[in-house]
Amino acid sequence: MSETERDEPFPGYRFDPAASARSDRAQAGLRGAILDHGDGSLFDTEPQHIDTAIASLAPEAGS
Amino acid sequence: MSLTDLTLAQAAEGVVRGEFTAMELADAALARIEAVNPKLNAFVRVEEETVREGAAAVDAKRAAGEALGPLAGVPLAHKDMYYRAGGLTTCGSKIRRDFRPEVTSTALTRLAEAGATYLGGLNMAEFAMGPTGHNEHFGPCRNPWDTTRITGGSSSGSGSATAGRLCYGALGSDTGGSIRLPAGFCNLAGMKPTQTRVSRFGVMGLSFSLDNVGPLTRTVLDNALMLAAIAGQDPLDPTSAPVPVPDYAAAARAPKAAGVRVGVARGFFEEDADEIALAARDSALAALVSAGAQPVEVDVGDMARINHLSAPLTASEAATLHAHWLRERREDYGAQMRARCEMGLRFSAVDYLSAVQLRSRIVTAFVERVFSACDVLLAPTFNVATPTIEETDVGSSQGFEAVISRLSRCTRPFNYLTLPGLALPTPEAVLGMPGSIQLLARPFGEAALYSLGAAYEAETGFPDRAPDL
Numbered sequence: 001m002s003e004t005e006r007d008e009p010f011p012g013y014r015f016d017p018a019a020s021a022r023s024d025r026a027q028a029g030l031r032g033a034i035l036d037h038g039d040g041s042l043f044d045t046e047p048q049h050i051d052t053a054i055a056s057l058a059p060e061a062g063s
Numbered sequence: 064m065s066l067t068d069l070t071l072a073q074a075a076e077g078v079v080r081g082e083f084t085a086m087e088l089a090d091a092a093l094a095r096i097e098a099v100n101p102k103l104n105a106f107v108r109v110e111e112e113t114v115r116e117g118a119a120a121v122d123a124k125r126a127a128g129e130a131l132g133p134l135a136g137v138p139l140a141h142k143d144m145y146y147r148a149g150g151l152t153t154c155g156s157k158i159r160r161d162f163r164p165e166v167t168s169t170a171l172t173r174l175a176e177a178g179a180t181y182l183g184g185l186n187m188a189e190f191a192m193g194p195t196g197h198n199e200h201f202g203p204c205r206n207p208w209d210t211t212r213i214t215g216g217s218s219s220g221s222g223s224a225t226a227g228r229l230c231y232g233a234l235g236s237d238t239g240g241s242i243r244l245p246a247g248f249c250n251l252a253g254m255k256p257t258q259t260r261v262s263r264f265g266v267m268g269l270s271f272s273l274d275n276v277g278p279l280t281r282t283v284l285d286n287a288l289m290l291a292a293i294a295g296q297d298p299l300d301p302t303s304a305p306v307p308v309p310d311y312a313a314a315a316r317a318p319k320a321a322g323v324r325v326g327v328a329r330g331f332f333e334e335d336a337d338e339i340a341l342a343a344r345d346s347a348l349a350a351l352v353s354a355g356a357q358p359v360e361v362d363v364g365d366m367a368r369i370n371h372l373s374a375p376l377t378a379s380e381a382a383t384l385h386a387h388w389l390r391e392r393r394e395d396y397g398a399q400m401r402a403r404c405e406m407g408l409r410f411s412a413v414d415y416l417s418a419v420q421l422r423s424r425i426v427t428a429f430v431e432r433v434f435s436a437c438d439v440l441l442a443p444t445f446n447v448a449t450p451t452i453e454e455t456d457v458g459s460s461q462g463f464e465a466v467i468s469r470l471s472r473c474t475r476p477f478n479y480l481t482l483p484g485l486a487l488p489t490p491e492a493v494l495g496m497p498g499s500i501q502l503l504a505r506p507f508g509e510a511a512l513y514s515l516g517a518a519y520e521a522e523t524g525f526p527d528r529a530p531d532l
Contacts, residue, residue: 009408010390010487016402022464023409026378029371030410036368036416037425050272051259051304053423054481057430058306058507 066091070526071137071231071285075178078121078136085118085125085180092138092182096229099532105224107143107153109183114138117180132178133312141234142218143184144191144267145171153188154267154288155217157200157395158388168265169300170234170293171278177292182230185220189400190311191236191269192381193217194244194470195455199397203452206249207530208496212449215244215470219278222249227532232280232289236266238273238377240474243486246279247444247499250488250528252286252516253279255474255507258481259304261290262297264521270380271302272419273373273478279394282526283516285314288484290509306507314510320518323353323511325502326437329365332473336446343498346442347519351441354522356515359478361436364429366476370468372418372425373479375410382407398459426480426506434505439515443473444486445500477503485512488525 008014068089069077077083093111100106121136131256134481142153146164153160154210164241171181186204188197196204196219206212207227214222218235222245225233235242246253254277261276268274276290291311327348333341352358382389382404389396389404396404434441447469455462477484484504489498502519504511520526 009405010386013390013393015405015408016459018459018461019402019405019409021404023406024373026371026406027410027414030375030418033368033371034414034421036365037372037421046093049423050426050481051302053427054257054259054506055304055306057427057505059505059511 065096067228068529070133070282071280072282072288074137074231075133075135078125078130081092081125082265082403085121086115088136089114089118089138089521092230095337096182099229102532103207103223103227103229104202105186105227106140106222107184107186107201107220108151110150110181111482114182117175119182119357121178128531129172130177134174134292137179138182139174139179139232139415140182140185140224140230141171142187142221142236144187144236145234146265147171147181151184152267153184155189155191155198158392159201160200164265166265167177169262169297170266173293174289180191182420185224185233188217188383189397191217191238191241191267191327192400192403194240196245197456205452206449207532208250211451211453212496213248213452213455215248217406218279219243220244222251223258225249225279225281226251226530227528232285234276234280235279236269237275237277237478239373240471240477241486242275242277242279243444243474243499243501244471246486247488248449248497250497250525251279251281252283253486254286254509255289255477255484256290256294256509257304257483258508259302260483260507261293262300262303264297264299268384270377272380272497275478283513283520284315285431287311287513309510311510311513314513315517316520317514318518319514320351323356323439323515324359324437325351325356325405326359326361326433326440328361328363328442329439330363333447335469336393337448337493338445339448340443340446340498341495343489343491343493344500347487347489347500348441349362350522351519354518358439361433361440363440369425369476369479370472372421373475375415375418376479378403378407379410379415380407399463412496429480430505439511440503442501442503444501445470445473448494448498471520474501481506482510483507483512485516487516487519488523490525
């Protein structure tokens with residue numbers, strides 16, 4: 001990605017210069033976490049299974 | 064005792080029994096707002112006519128002998144992001160200062176069906192993004208316990224108005240702690256329900272993966288009554304869960320701590336903590352043990368990584384929702400809101416989707432590991448002393464993320480993990496200000512939190528404390 005693209009998410013829009021450093025720190029933390037958790041078997045066709053996952057973890061209704 | 068000193072449950076029972084009218088409750092709340100709101104800046108808009116119309120309708124129903132709902136005639140106010148068709152909803156922003164939605168949120172519809180009346184819109188962080196209670200457009204909201212100190216955010220007005228006795232309870236929203244933090248800093252009970260437990264139809268979105276609707280109240284029973292009114296599947300919100308809703312009020316009326324295994328979250332939650340805040344946490348644990356709970360140690364794992372994974376969800380989804388206005392009205396945003404949205408524009412799609420895709424397996428592993436060892440998890444809501452408004456007025460200046468991270472580090476992981484969390488005041492204060500713990504349960508375990516919370520409340524008597532305004 002070129003610097004021009006990084007600095008213009010929309011035509012005529014300039015990022016706050018401090019945003020780059022903040023963004024780089026957040027990306028580094030995120031990518032470290034993904035590496036720690038990802039085991040190379042995330043080949044699900046539907047990425048968002050959270051609804052069914054938490055429903056299966058619920059206590060019995062009425063408890 | 065003033066009518067405004069009653070709890071929500073007492074106020075509703077008084078209307079049903081005819082001890083006072085809904086109109087008298089409305090009048091008392093309006094007088095309290097007029098007297099105290101200038102000190103707190105909790106309300107951004109008072110709707111006197113609306114609350115009187117609602118009160119008159121409740122009183123007419125009672126006069127006609129009709130059944131009244133569990134929130135009969137109780138004046139509530141809400142974070143100013145719950146849509147009411149035709150009514151102003153500012154979202155704490157300049158951009159939506161004149162916004163009049165065409166729909167009414169399901170949460171407000173259900174509260175009205177339960178008999179509640181509507182006092183007006185409450186101050187909040189701009190577009191619900193910010194944990195302190197600052198707002199560049201409407202001014203900072205002030206803590207009733209010390210008006211130089213923050214309320215916590217983003218549901219700042221919900222915390223301030225409820226603790227200040229300007230209303231009997233309030234809805235907030237919680238994407239990274241925005242219900243639990245103001246509840247904690249203002250000596251209230253605050254429930255972030257399980258993700259998908261409450262409909263978000265007609266509620267301003269910030270992050271569709273992490274947003275939750277929930278109540279802030281002065282007692283556990285009040286909280287249960289409000290959640291009972293709004294919880295459950297909604298055909299207007301396809302993300303709301305088809306999971307049956309237990310009787311939360313019955314749970315709150317049946318305090319139970321005996322034999323409940325309370326896991327103490329340490330490690331991450333104790334790092335960089337003020338010792339005085341941890342001492343307050345320990346006083347809460349002692350109260351639970353005194354009530355009969357059984358403390359156990361649990362391994363919560365690496366919560367810092369959970370916070371890293373939640374970052375692209377919040378930032379990318381907020382940036383998506385705000386992209387149009389970022390392009391067209393950049394200067395109308397407060398500096399911090401704009402800076403945080405800009406961060407969202409920079410995460411890659413692969414990073415974002417990785418965090419989404421990992422979520423279900425991380426949640427499942429966490430719940431199976433932690434809640435096999437305990438029934439309820441205890442963690443501090445925040446592990447710092449309440450800062451002043453002045454020292455946290457950082458805008459987008461160098462280091463503003465550190466202020467945000469420090470305040471919300473203990474709450475954010477549980478949004479990614481989807482878990483219900485009930486914030487409750489600690490018995491011991493933190494340098495004269497309220498301290499707070501959060502009790503957490505497995506998904507859809509809110510009833511267990513209310514039973515344990517009620518036992519804790521009976522042990523500590525935290526609702527008996529009132530700010531001197």
